[in-house]
Amino acid sequence: MDKQDLISMGTAAQQAAKVLAQLDNAAKNRALNAMADALIAHVDDILAANAKDMTAAQAKASKFTDRLLLTPARIADMATGLRQVAGLADPTARADQAWRNEAGLLIIQQRVPLGVVGMIYEARPNVTVDAAGLTLKSGNAVILRGGREALASNQALARVLQAALQAVDLPAEAVQLISDPSHEIANEMMHLNGYIDVLIPRGGAGLIQTVVKNATVPVIETGAGNCHIYVDKAADLDMAIAITVNAKVQRPSVCNAAEKLLIHEEVAAAFLPKIAQALRDHGVELRGDAKAQAIVPEMLAATDADWDTEYNDLIMAVKVVASEAEAIAHINAHNTKHSEAIITDNYAASQQFLREIDAACVYVNASTRFTDGFEFGFGAEIGISTQKLHARGPMGLAQLTTIKYQILGDGQIRA
Amino acid sequence: MDKQDLISMGTAAQQAAKVLAQLDNAAKNRALNAMADALIAHVDDILAANAKDMTAAQAKASKFTDRLLLTPARIADMATGLRQVAGLADPTARADQAWRNEAGLLIIQQRVPLGVVGMIYEARPNVTVDAAGLTLKSGNAVILRGGREALASNQALARVLQAALQAVDLPAEAVQLISDPSHEIANEMMHLNGYIDVLIPRGGAGLIQTVVKNATVPVIETGAGNCHIYVDKAADLDMAIAITVNAKVQRPSVCNAAEKLLIHEEVAAAFLPKIAQALRDHGVELRGDAKAQAIVPEMLAATDADWDTEYNDLIMAVKVVASEAEAIAHINAHNTKHSEAIITDNYAASQQFLREIDAACVYVNASTRFTDGFEFGFGAEIGISTQKLHARGPMGLAQLTTIKYQILGDGQIRA
Structure with missing residues (x-):
């Protein structure tokens, strides 16, 4: 031709x-x-x-x-x-x-x-x-x-x-x-x-x-998805575990699977050991920043490259943040504008996340896996535009x- | 830099x-x-x-x-x-x-x-x-x-x-x-x-x-406009003259000005001398195909290049067509997908034109000059997408x- x-x-x-x-x-x-x-x-x-x-x-x-x-x-x-x-x-x-x-x-x-x-x-x-x-x-x-x-x-x-x-x-x-x-x-x-x-x-x-x-x-x-779950200090931690596990492991090879977990430092000590256990039970390899490693020492160290990587695999990088603003800044700097979620029971925190995150789909208290033409009710999907x-x-x-x-x-x- | x-x-x-x-x-x-x-x-x-x-x-x-x-x-x-x-x-x-x-x-x-x-x-x-x-x-x-x-x-x-x-x-x-x-x-x-x-x-x-x-x-x-007026055999010829003159001469340098005039052969003998006179009164140079020249001999001959040219000037090329289908085929082959108009009092002809013409704006019985953010009621215009x-x-x-x-x-x- x-x-x-x-x-x-x-x-x-x-x-x-x-x-x-x-x-x-x-x-x-x-x-x-x-x-x-x-x-x-x-x-x-x-x-x-x-x-x-x-x-x-x-x-x-x-x-x-x-x-x-x-x-x-x-x-x-x-x-x-x-x-x-x-x-x-x-x-x-x-x-x-x-x-x-x-x-x-x-x-x-x-x-x-x-x-x-x-x-x-x-x-x-x-x-x-x-x-x-x-x-x-x-x-x-x-x-x-x-x-x-x-x-x-x-x-x-x-x-x-x-x-x-x-x-x-x-x-x-x-x-x-x-x-x-x-x-x-x-x-x-x-x-x-x-x-x-x-x-x-x-x-x-x-x-x-x-x-x-x-x-x-x-x-x-279309398609590239370096998606984040941010667990706010006001999160329902059981819900956060359920959503994080779903977003990471239900189908890890697809673009709407979560690749990164950000945790507010006020709940990190309570949440991180539990979610680490839950994810490891599903075969997920965790890579953490220094603060995360301090809480779960058996975690591998995340490199700079991790924050920009879409694994499409049973790997998740974890970062402990001092504030929602730090979480939002990190996400907007490293995401692929696909799907991001906050887990919180705080109204102002939910609104700030919805307003300030730059992505096609921004979730409060739900799994990023819903970014899908069929789940949205379109009855079909030709792709996901980023x-x-x-x-x-x-x-x-x-x-x-x-x-x-x-x-x-x-x-x-x-x- | x-x-x-x-x-x-x-x-x-x-x-x-x-x-x-x-x-x-x-x-x-x-x-x-x-x-x-x-x-x-x-x-x-x-x-x-x-x-x-x-x-x-x-x-x-x-x-x-x-x-x-x-x-x-x-x-x-x-x-x-x-x-x-x-x-x-x-x-x-x-x-x-x-x-x-x-x-x-x-x-x-x-x-x-x-x-x-x-x-x-x-x-x-x-x-x-x-x-x-x-x-x-x-x-x-x-x-x-x-x-x-x-x-x-x-x-x-x-x-x-x-x-x-x-x-x-x-x-x-x-x-x-x-x-x-x-x-x-x-x-x-x-x-x-x-x-x-x-x-x-x-x-x-x-x-x-x-x-x-x-x-x-x-x-x-944005912007390129090789716009056509098609005068159907069922056109109100006085309306056709008013719209053609407006679309051509009201502001000839802009993209929504008409550049081409197509006329159904059944009304060409009645319409063409009148519109030629009206356009010449406004200083418009006319260029016609052989059928148009046969009716108004003082018209210059249109070349193949004319049909694809946006003059942005007081020039208009004229073609006599045997049918609406010929007009639509000619427009879809030569237009810049900007604005096209039919002048007709026939319902079926109007619907066929609206349906089959491929352009941003398709008009029945109105001047192409209305393709404009202000005229549309948007209150502003950053350009016209083609x-x-x-x-x-x-x-x-x-x-x-x-x-x-x-x-x-x-x-x-x-x-």
């Missing part, structure tokens, strides 16, 4: 997007259900392709094999996911607001699709199906660039989805996969201004930063749309 | 943004009124600095001298503008929505400032004051990089504004001006990820495309904000 091929894909995607933008909800749902049926009907083809990827990954002793593996149950889950998306409300079937201006024009702020969405992601083939379903439901075409390890799996999935689209008389180019996994082509994709309306990277911090630092196409930065432009926090279907002002007049001219 | 100086400015801007984000509306309005007072108090200093810029511009026979010129009246207008911004509602004083999720968490979608806004603009010194006022009211710090021609004027304005901020105990770094007008520093600014949350270019198409194609900081693309991400169409104070989810629990953990 070269840049010209990408431009051809972009042009075809734009043409497909024009068709998708005019579909009603029933037509989009027919397509989603046809895609789901087709996945089930072609499960053997998909598994055969996935077996090739798995063989290659095992030969290289890749650490991605679990993410890469497809099974009949995982494929059935993908199909179920598409049917669930069909059941959601059409995000383009509404106007945000409408008003008459001074000149008497009726200004309608109508939701419309973004156009062409680009996705750059790593080893999980389910992203191929998820992204295709969510972009189609929101009326967008999608150009997918998955990881090299999953290429055969993704090609099989894309073939099945495209055939399903054609079977319901929709353009196959609504869902296109880039079959060249080279960095050169990914880089060209990041500069496909005029063809891709938004680029969403999904994956590790390295991938996301590469896209953010190189792309000139508008990007939504930037401030366009979308912040969990992104569902609404975040894959933009607005168009439709303005109804009866001859108005400007004075 | 070098990159390190820019990083220092960015760091100071972030610190100032933290202060601004916590101000209430009264404190922000005190600052805006103090800035307005200071402009009036220092009018002589500002005029003296502007005289230096004007002398240099006249020596180079610059075409920018009118945009560059400051007068006591223009400085008074800037001050009035700041006081008007003070009178607007605080865009961060509201939550968009709030709901309880299944787990019982109260999720509040609170409006908050973006953080640090970067502006890159050309010769108009009033942008310095406008941008400072709008960003301050929305709780953002701003880093300004104006044109080389206006450097002395902008420096004087920034000094006055910074002193006014300090006089009301706010950080001067809330409004910073880059005093090095080199392209190298502008380019570094476009890559100041992590320090600038959004970059808004204001100016000609060349400047905007340079920023869009080079910046890795998130950009809001992109789809974050903001589309006229941008007021609300478009300088983002959201933060504030989530109130009572011990919830994720199952």
Whole structure:
């Protein structure tokens, strides 16, 4: 592939997007259900392709094999996911607001699709199906660039989805996969201004930063989560233990898991031995600052690098702070603007934390693990934005749309 | 200046943004009124600095001298503008929505400032004051990089504004001006990820495309307007004349002025001679396709390049189309996604145009000149977005904000 091929894909995607933008909800749902049926009907083809990827990954002793593996149950889950998306409300079937201006024009702020969405992601083939379903439901075409390890799996999935689209008389180019996994082509994709309306990277911090630092196409930065729990001096300590354990160990590999524990010094002596025990019972390695080590000496020493590290693993760094202000300053200096929580029964402390923490999601007395499109009630999730432009926090279907002002007049001219 | 100086400015801007984000509306309005007072108090200093810029511009026979010129009246207008911004509602004083999720968490979608806004603009010194006022009211710090021609004027304005901020105990770094007008520093600014949350270019198409194609900081693309009027076969022709003349000649240099006129062939013979006469009476040069020239032979021939050109001048290209579908296809192929209008009394034609045209603002029976933050009732305008991400169409104070989810629990953990 070269840049010209990408431009051809972009042009075809734009043409497909024009068709998708005019579909009603029933037509989009027919397509989603046809895609789901087709996945089930072609499960053997998909598994055969996935077996090739798995063989290659095992030969290289890749650490991605679990993410890469497809099974009949995982494929059935993908199909179920598409049917669930069909059941959601059409995000383009509404106007945000409408008003008459001074000149008497009726200004309608109508939701419309973004156009062409680009996705750059790593080893999980389910992203191929998820992204295709969510972009189609929101009326967008999608150009997918998955990881090299999953290429055969993704090609099989894309073939099945495209055939399903054609079977319901929709353009196959609504869902296109880039079959060249080279960095050169990914880089060209990041500069496909005029063809891709938004680029969403999904994956590790390295991938996301590469896209953010190189792309000139508008990007939504997702995913990195160096999330903190701050246990205030007025915390209910039992609640603090339950929330900290949940946020750390319920699923440590994901971006909304907590990585850091800050404890007010007035409760550190009472709280730290208990939480250290509870976390160790779940296999968590603790790394503390000097004050934390003074209370729980068997803790490893945290280094400066720890405060900026997203472990995605059963590791947690612990810091004892002299005040809520110190906790807030530390969080704002080291967080990735994802999700932060305070545990407190003090009203003023809760309000200060909500007001001063700079992050997509700020919690009082709840686990950071709730930062999720499904938990928020969006019914879907294409990613979690850690930037401030366009979308912040969990992104569902609404975040894959933009607005168009439709303005109804009866001859108005400007004075 | 070098990159390190820019990083220092960015760091100071972030610190100032933290202060601004916590101000209430009264404190922000005190600052805006103090800035307005200071402009009036220092009018002589500002005029003296502007005289230096004007002398240099006249020596180079610059075409920018009118945009560059400051007068006591223009400085008074800037001050009035700041006081008007003070009178607007605080865009961060509201939550968009709030709901309880299944787990019982109260999720509040609170409006908050973006953080640090970067502006890159050309010769108009009033942008310095406008941008400072709008960003301050929305709780953002701003880093300004104006044109080389206006450097002395902008420096004087920034000094006055910074002193006014300090006089009301706010950080001067809330409004910073880059005093090095080199392209190298502008380019570094476009890559100041992590320090600038959004970059808004204001100016000609060349400047905007340079920023869009080079910046890795998130950009809001503004301004280019190759706007069309389509006169349908069911148009009220007198209304079509009034709207076309208004959209073309009321202020031809701005982005929401119409540049192209498309006419359904069934009304071309009746309409074209009349509108040609009306536009010529206002000094408009017409360039037509072959069908238009067949009706009004004294029209110049339009070239292929005309269809993609924003004249910003008293020039209009005219095309006769066989159908509304041809008009829509032509507009979507050549427009800059800014503002498009249909003149029709046919309901189905109006709905098709509203639905199928891809632009920020789509009008039925009104002039494209209404695409403007003030006309929309926003009370302010920082630019007109022609992109789809974050903001589309006229941008007021609300478009300088983002959201933060504030989530109130009572011990919830994720199952």
